Amino acid sequence: MHIKETDTLLFVGDSITDAGRDRGDFASLGDGYVNEIARTLRARAGDGPVPAVINRGVSGNRVYDLEARWTTDVIEHRPTVVTVKIGINDTWRLYDSRLASPVDEFEACLDRLLANTVRELSAQLVVITPFLLPVTPEQESWFEDLTPRIDAVLRAAAANGAQVVRADLAMRRAAETREAAELARDGVHPSPLGHRIVAEAWLAAVDSVAVAPDPQR
Structure with a gap:
C-alpha cells in the first residue's frame, strides 16, 4: 500500500507506542517510533498535506x-490504517509478577480485536511483532514465552489480512553490530535509535515509497 494524505493513521499498544505522550493532548505523539513515522511523512510531503x-x-x-478500550480508542476515531503493537508486557508480567497471559488466550484476544476492526472499519490493519533484546541473563529465559507469542501474533495477523512489521527481526539485525542496551536500555524499551529502527521497519513494510536510511546510523 501507499500512505495517502487523506489517511488517518492510528497506533495503539503499550509503552513502546505510548513513548511518553501527553495524555491530555490529543495531538501528542510521544517521543518514539510513532513520532518518527509522522516526522518522515511530514518531511516527504514538504509543504503539502500530510495524513493525520x-x-x-x-x-x-x-x-x-x-x-x-478498543471501541473508544480505535473504532470511534474511524482510522484508515490501524497499527497494533502488543505482547511484550504479556510476557514480562509473567516473569516479574507471575501474572500469566496464556498464549492461546492472548492470540484469541488479539484475533477478536483485529476481526472486530475488519467488521467495523474499512481500514488497513498493521501488526508490529513484540521484541526483546536481552540485557541481563534472566531475560534470556523470557524467550520461552515470547517466541510462541510472536508466532501467535503472526497467525492472528494472517487470519485477518494484516500487514506484518517484523520489529523483532529488525532489532535483532541491528543488535548484530551494536550493544543491545544501545538499542533498548532495559531490553524492552527502545532508545531513540531503536525507535528509529522500528519506524523504518514500519515504513518499509507498510508504505510503498522507499525509505532512505538515517545518515546518523
Whole structure:
C-alpha cells in the first residue's frame, strides 16, 4: 500500500507506542517510533498535506487492556490504517509478577480485536511483532514465552489480512553490530535509535515509497 494524505493513521499498544505522550493532548505523539513515522511523512510531503496521525499507546498495557478500550480508542476515531503493537508486557508480567497471559488466550484476544476492526472499519490493519533484546541473563529465559507469542501474533495477523512489521527481526539485525542496551536500555524499551529502527521497519513494510536510511546510523 501507499500512505495517502487523506489517511488517518492510528497506533495503539503499550509503552513502546505510548513513548511518553501527553495524555491530555490529543495531538501528542510521544517521543518514539510513532513520532518518527509522522516526522518522515511530514518531511516527504514538504509543504503539502500530510495524513493525520493518532497515538493511543498506553504504558503497561497487555492485550486484554487493549480490548477494554478498543471501541473508544480505535473504532470511534474511524482510522484508515490501524497499527497494533502488543505482547511484550504479556510476557514480562509473567516473569516479574507471575501474572500469566496464556498464549492461546492472548492470540484469541488479539484475533477478536483485529476481526472486530475488519467488521467495523474499512481500514488497513498493521501488526508490529513484540521484541526483546536481552540485557541481563534472566531475560534470556523470557524467550520461552515470547517466541510462541510472536508466532501467535503472526497467525492472528494472517487470519485477518494484516500487514506484518517484523520489529523483532529488525532489532535483532541491528543488535548484530551494536550493544543491545544501545538499542533498548532495559531490553524492552527502545532508545531513540531503536525507535528509529522500528519506524523504518514500519515504513518499509507498510508504505510503498522507499525509505532512505538515517545518515546518523
